[in-house]
Amino acid sequence: MWRKSSRSANSGDSGCVEVAALARDIGVRDSKDPHGARVALPAPKFRDLVTAIKRGQHGMP
Known part of the structure; x- marks a missing residue:
């Protein structure tokens, strides 16, 4: 089941x-x-990606 963040806006655009x-991923x-x-990312790699984004890496605010 696919899901998106509860913080995402609900507007269609x-x-x-x-x-x-x-x-497995x-x-x-x-x-x-x-x-x-x-x-598809292994769970540890996904956690690393989320952590990096939260730190502002990858050009994400």
């Missing part, structure tokens, strides 16, 4: 990522393009 617990996709490209 705002995009964000959605995540899903897959059999964490899936990530664009909420505006649910049938488009997806990325």
Whole structure:
């Protein structure tokens, strides 16, 4: 089941990522393009990515 953050705006035009617990990994996709490209990351790598984004790395505020 794909889900997006409860902090995401509910307006139809705002995009964000959605995540899903897959059999072995964490899936990530664009909420505006649910049938488009997806990325699957092992849980430790996903946690590292989230931590880096929260620290302001990767050009994310």
